[in-house]
Amino acid sequence: MxxxxxxxxxxxxxxxxxxxxxxxxxxxxxxxxxxxxxxxxxxxxxxxxxxxxxxxxxxxxxxxxxxxxxxxxxxxxxxxxxxxxxxxxxxxxxxxxxxxxxxxxxxxxxxxxxxxxxxxxxxxxxxxxxxxxxxxxxxxxxxxxxxxxxxxxxxxxxxxxxDVMTSCCGSLFGQGREGLVAELAGLPPRIMQPAFWITLGAFVAAGVLLLRTRRGAGVFSVLSLAFLLVSVTSLVSFFCLYIYELPTHHCPFCLLQREYGFVGYPIYGTLLGGAILGLGVGALAPFRARKSLSEALPRMQARLAWSALVLALIFTLIVGIWMVLSPLKL
Amino acid sequence: MRPSVQRYRNILDFALSSLLRRKGRNLALICVYTLVVFVIASLIFFVQALKREARELLVQAPDMVVQRMVAGRHDPMPVAQAETIRAIRGVEAVQPRLWGYYYDPVYGGNLTVMATDDTALAVESVWVGQGVARSMRVKEGDMISLRGYAGPMLFSIQKVLPEESELVSSDLILMSPQDVRSLFNLSEGLATDLAVQAGNPRELPTIAAKIVEQFPDARPILKSEILRTYEAIFDWRGGLMVVVLSSAILSFIIFAWDKATGLSAEERKEVGILKSIGWESADVLLLKFWEGSVVSLTAFLGGVLLAYVHVFFFSASLFEHALKGWSVLFPRYRLLPALDGYQLAVLFFLTVLPYTAATLVPIWRAATVDPDAAMRS
CATH class of the missing domain: 1.20.120 (Four Helix Bundle (Hemerythrin (Met), subunit A))
Structure with a gap:
């Protein structure tokens, strides 16, 4: 340790x-x-x-x-x-x-x-x-x-x-560790780009449906989780390339660094927050029949769904702005 | 203002006034809390500042140093090996270095003697660091005498090195190569070690492997390794101190627990009255939460400020010797202020979290007390 x-x-x-x-x-x-x-x-x-x-x-x-x-x-x-x-x-x-x-x-x-x-x-x-x-x-x-x-x-x-210095030929022990240098590569943007926009579209559609008809809370929840997974995969696959302005740097952690304006915090904050709120909508769905909650619960679900959608859109806005303004073009 | 925000504000107001009502007790708590934060913050800031100094110093260091080992001990290196190493693909320059330690019996300290190729430095004269000048009480133009192999040698001080470089040059004496050789009785053709520069730092491990292959007695040390080792040492020292100080944190937690558990009769009555006029348990919990936050934040900010002053204005005089290492000729320097969110977060985790966790159960107990029982007692 x-x-x-x-x-x-x-x-x-x-x-x-x-x-x-x-x-x-x-x-x-x-x-x-x-x-x-x-x-x-x-x-x-x-x-x-x-x-x-x-x-x-x-x-x-x-x-x-x-x-x-x-x-x-x-x-x-x-x-x-x-x-x-x-x-x-x-x-x-x-x-x-x-x-x-x-x-x-x-x-x-x-x-x-x-x-x-x-x-x-x-x-x-x-x-x-x-x-x-x-x-x-x-x-x-x-x-x-x-x-x-x-x-x-x-x-x-x-x-x-x-890996501290040893008393003999110190520099040689690191040679077998080539594996660490290997960058996280991620899936090709060719697949991930349409996948991201489709998931976002489906998520927003399910949200609008939920807010209009008060139905489909389960689907909305599943989609919010899917949006989290697809977004993180897309982040590694292509969004971060625009932020780093480097076609080979796929690291999801460097976003949190000062060099990139701490942009990782809003990115991961909105993603994680959105997923929690979205999952909450689905978790509440089975209990709408409870008498004492029949008024409060649909209101709360609507508020949660709204907030989850807003967070997803803020996330998209952040990465989208970078995608458009970045000097890097894929 | 929205009623929910107004509610929070009112409860915060109430929390502040109830803290002020029990001034003595809360002041004692805040003082101890601040002290704990101060000690740990000083430690974390100091270690971080030292790590930064080390990193910045090593920017100037050669990419790789090659030493010769004989029977596991460092031995002078044949200069001829520099040519062979220079021929390795990827090596940009090889510089034989000549240096050593000189123990000064009068001042009881080790000085670092180093040869420089700077032509401004005349034979039989030296440039000395601030620390040397201070402890020998000499200035430019004075003479110093060193015990050489063939008897005492006199050198005139041509220059005292500037203060800005003190962290590296405090114990340094620079002289010409032939003076170093006669001082230590080193024969021509031998150097202390070789400094190697490579064009591409990623080739360094391969170059090091080739050097060891050709000279089995060589010990190549990479700059990155030195850096890593320094970081590990400073981290280790800092961590060790935190472990030692954990007993202080622990006793503080017990103190805080005790303070939070021992509700006075008056306080119990207060909670009872609040509840009987319509406060819910959740409101009392919120009130106690605000009280705790105010205490924590005050102590945290106070401790951090004190630690900042202690480390960056007074060079952490309380911990200096435990963390800096042992030496007679310490450089005098002021650390550059370096603070980042990460260290504050670590500090927050080490101090505020245990306090909060320790007071949760007592707070709940206070909040769920029965109004009639509380007022009757």
Whole structure:
């Protein structure tokens, strides 16, 4: 392990998140088993009080989780100088087999935790805790995900070893590491360009349909996830080439650097936020029949769908402007 | 203003006034919190500034240095090998270097003696760094005496090197090649090491491999390796200090937990009254959240500011010796202010997150207290 302050911060953060969610999960389990809204017993009152604890714990854990996603990428970026052949975060993450799985696990936990918060928000709109069961079942899914992510990240960080000078012919040990230099290539723009615009079109169409007819929330959700995946693939495949103004540089992480005006933050922020909101629309869909939510839920879904569409359009606008204004023409 | 925004503002107002009402207690918390942030921030800023200095210094360094190893120890290098290395494809220039360390028994420090080809430097005269001039109390035109192999040698000081280069030149004495040879009794045809420049830095590993193939006793060291090693050392030192300081963080967390748990009777009453006049548990949670944020942000900003002053105006006088390494002739220098979002984020993670996590459960306990029980107690 490299004893970098950033590494220690990451370990601390993931330990805290695990601890918070374990506590929340334990409370959630108690609530799931003992919940009976009809009863006015002391146990029930105590459980109702505990719902506040759970939501406070999860909300804090989610904020830490999202921040630590960016801290993770930045730490990987900062450590790249210590590995022969690594040019940026892409190289550091490839140093051992746990780097990329950790990143994916972090993104997945962010998405699920975001959806949980949307469910929670909807739950507070009804007077009779209408979503208490689905909410705590989802929480029990989230807990093992976060634990797995913590384990993956710890394995990744523990496996890092700086290529420092040795007392004999130092410069030669890096020669077998050619693999790290290999750039992420991505799919050819020929395929990805139409794929991106088609997905965007379908996503917007589903959104308009949803806002007009209040139907198709499931399709909208699936499309929002598809939009995230296709956008990231397109970003690696061709959008970033325009931003870097280099036909061979496919790195998705350098976008977060100062050299490119930190454009990666709005890009990934809109993508991740849009996907969470879009998934939330679908997650709420099965509960529209609940009596106490029959008014609030469609309104909330419409707001979420609106925001998801706006975020998708902001993303498209950002990368589109770069595509048009970039001196690079593919 | 929208009612939801107005609600947040009102609760924030209330949080501020309730913090002010318990001035003494909160001040103590903020002081300890600021101190913890200050210590860790100083450390992170200092390590970062040192790493930056090292990186900027090494920009001037040769791409590769080739040393000769005999039985695992560094040995003078035959200058003739420079020709063979120069013939390797991709090598742009090879420069034999002549340097060594001179222990000065009077001042108890090691000086770096180096030969320069600069023709402005006359034989039997030297250029010395600021640190040397300071500790020997000499100035331009003075004479210094060094113990050579064949007896004491006198040199006149032709120039004291400018202050801007002090970080690299503090302990440096520059003299002509023949003076270095007679001082250390080095025979002609031997150099300390060879500095190699390559046209394309990506060819360096291949060049290094070829050098080792031709001279099995050679040890090529790349600039990138030196840089990597420096970064690793500074990171390691910084990380080590953070681990040591984790006990401080831990005790601070216990302190914060204790403060947050031990609600005074008055506070319990306050929450009880708030709830009985219509505040919900969520509102009280928000109130406590605002209180915590105000404390955290104040302490964080205060700690960062203090650390900035400490590191960049006073050269981190509290940590200097633990982090800079051990030497007698320390260069005097002021670090260039270097701050970026990443370090602040790391600092935030190391200090604010544990505090927040530690106060969550006590906050919830305070917020969900029964109004009648609270007011009756």
């Amino acid at each position: 490299i004893q970098h302050p950033g590494v220690l911060a990451l370990l601390l953060a993931s330990g805290l998140v695990s601890l918070l969610l374990l506590a929340a999960g334990w409370q959630g389990l108690r609530i799931l088993r003992g919940w009976n809204l009809q009863s006015g017993s002391e146990v029930q009152l105590d459980l109702e009080r505990r719902t506040y604890l759970v939501s406070t714990l999860v909300a804090n854990a989610l904020v830490i989780q999202i921040l630590s996603l960016f801290l993770f990428i930045f730490t990987a970026e900062g450590l790249h100088t210590q590995f022969v052949g690594a040019m940026c975060a892409a190289g550091s993450l490839a140093v051992n087999a746990f780097g990329y799985p950790t990143l994916l696990a972090k993104i997945a936990t962010c998405l699920v935790a975001g959806v949980w918060l949307i469910l929670h928000r909807a739950d507070t709109q009804g007077h009779d805790y209408p979503l208490i069961r689905p909410k705590y079942v989802l929480l029990l899914i989230l807990v093992p995900m976060v634990l797995a992510e913590t384990w993956l990240q710890a394995s990744y960080l523990a496996g890092l070893k700086a």
